[in-house]
Amino acid sequence: MNRTSVLAATTAVLVGTTLSACGTESTRPSSDGGSGDPRSLTVESSADACSLSGTEAPAGTLTFDVTNTGDQVTEFYLLGEDGLRIVAEVENIGPGITRPLTVSAPAGDYVTACKPGMTGEGIRGEFTVTESDQDVEVSADEQELVKQAQANYAAYVEDQSAQLLVKTERFVDLYTSGDDDAARTLYPDARQHWERIETVAESFGDLDPLMDAREADLEPGQEWTGWHVIEKDLWPQRAEDYTPLTERERTFYAEDLLDNTSELDVRVQELRYTIDSIANGSRGLMEEVATGKVTGEEEYWSRTDLWDFQANVDGARVAFEGVEPILEQKDPELAEQLSTRFDELQALLDQHREGDGFVTYDELTPAEVKQLADAVNALSEPLSQLTAAVLS
Known part of the structure; x- marks a missing residue:
C-alpha cells in the first residue's frame, strides 16, 4: 500500500474516532x-x-x-x-x-x-x-466584559471578511487570466479568511452552499458552484477523465464566487453577536476541524487542508479569547484548561509548517494525522462546556 493509500485508510478510521470523541459528554444525563x-x-x-x-x-x-x-x-x-x-x-x-x-x-x-x-x-x-x-443579575464589570467581547469579535469578523473579499478579487483575476500557478499559490491563503469566520458565514444558509460546497456533499440535482469547483479545475490530478473548464465556464464560476463573497461582506456588517454565539462559534469551528480538516476531506483536490485547519483554529481561539475574561471569573479551571489545549494543538500544527504555509496533507504520516486528531479531541471536549459556563 503506498503512502497516500495508508493515509487514506488511517483517516477513515480517525473519522469515527474523532466524531465519537467530540461527543464525550454522551454519558451526561438530560x-x-x-x-x-x-x-x-x-x-x-x-x-x-x-x-x-x-x-x-x-x-x-x-x-x-x-x-x-x-x-x-x-x-x-x-x-x-x-x-x-x-x-x-x-x-x-x-x-x-x-x-x-x-x-x-x-x-x-x-x-x-x-x-x-x-x-x-x-x-x-x-x-x-x-x-x-x-432576569439574570449581571455586574457592571461583567457587562463591560460582554460589551468588549462583542465589539472585538464583530471587528475581527468584519476584518476577515474584508480581507477575504480583497484576496478573492485577486484570485479571480489570476484564475480568469489563465495564471494558474499564481492562482494555486493564492488559493489556500485567500481561503484562510473564509475558514476563520466559517461558522459566521454558515449562518447565512443560502450563501454557504453556493460558496463552499464540496463535490462529495452535493444533493441530487444541486448545482455545484464556489471555491471547490475552481479548486478541482486547478488541481485535477486526482480526478479521472477530467475535462478542464472552458474560458467561459471559468469566468462564470469565478464571477459567481466573487459576487457571493461581496454579498457576504455586506451582510456581516449588519451582524451583532451575543456571548453565546461567540462561544458556540468557537466550538463550531473546532467541529469543522474534526469533520473536514483532520480527515483531509475539505481540500480533496489541492491537499491544502492544513491551511484551513490552522484558520479554523485561529478563529476558534479568537472567539474563545474574546469570552475568556468572563470565563476566568466563572470557571477559572476551564479557562486554563482551554488555553493549554489550544497551545498544545498549535504546537503540533507548527511542526508541519513549510515556508509561509504548510506541507500538503498527503505528506503527513498516519501517526501524524492521529496526533492531530487526538489533540483536536482533547480540545473539543472542554470546549463543549464553554457556552454553558459563560452563561451561568
Whole structure:
C-alpha cells in the first residue's frame, strides 16, 4: 500500500474516532434531570424523526440535549423564523451520543431541524420562544466584559471578511487570466479568511452552499458552484477523465464566487453577536476541524487542508479569547484548561509548517494525522462546556 493509500485508510478510521470523541459528554444525563425546567429540552434524532420534549420555551438560556437514536451521524439546528439563518447548531453527533446545545434565545418564532447523515434540509419543526421575565443579575464589570467581547469579535469578523473579499478579487483575476500557478499559490491563503469566520458565514444558509460546497456533499440535482469547483479545475490530478473548464465556464464560476463573497461582506456588517454565539462559534469551528480538516476531506483536490485547519483554529481561539475574561471569573479551571489545549494543538500544527504555509496533507504520516486528531479531541471536549459556563 503506498503512502497516500495508508493515509487514506488511517483517516477513515480517525473519522469515527474523532466524531465519537467530540461527543464525550454522551454519558451526561438530560439537562432537565426531572426538574421540569421549561428551558431544558431533550431532542431525539433518528433516521426519520426529530422529536423534542417541547415545542416552546420561555426566553432566556435554553439547553437542548440532543441524542442520536439513529445509525448515522446527525446534527441539530435552531434556525430563525425564515428557516435559513442559523441561530445555533451542534454537529457531528454520532449514533448513541448525546450532546448539548446551549443558546440564549429571545422571544420569537424559530425552526428546529435534525439532519441525519448531515445532508439535506433536515427534519424540521416549529419552535416558539415566549416572552419571559427571566432576569439574570449581571455586574457592571461583567457587562463591560460582554460589551468588549462583542465589539472585538464583530471587528475581527468584519476584518476577515474584508480581507477575504480583497484576496478573492485577486484570485479571480489570476484564475480568469489563465495564471494558474499564481492562482494555486493564492488559493489556500485567500481561503484562510473564509475558514476563520466559517461558522459566521454558515449562518447565512443560502450563501454557504453556493460558496463552499464540496463535490462529495452535493444533493441530487444541486448545482455545484464556489471555491471547490475552481479548486478541482486547478488541481485535477486526482480526478479521472477530467475535462478542464472552458474560458467561459471559468469566468462564470469565478464571477459567481466573487459576487457571493461581496454579498457576504455586506451582510456581516449588519451582524451583532451575543456571548453565546461567540462561544458556540468557537466550538463550531473546532467541529469543522474534526469533520473536514483532520480527515483531509475539505481540500480533496489541492491537499491544502492544513491551511484551513490552522484558520479554523485561529478563529476558534479568537472567539474563545474574546469570552475568556468572563470565563476566568466563572470557571477559572476551564479557562486554563482551554488555553493549554489550544497551545498544545498549535504546537503540533507548527511542526508541519513549510515556508509561509504548510506541507500538503498527503505528506503527513498516519501517526501524524492521529496526533492531530487526538489533540483536536482533547480540545473539543472542554470546549463543549464553554457556552454553558459563560452563561451561568
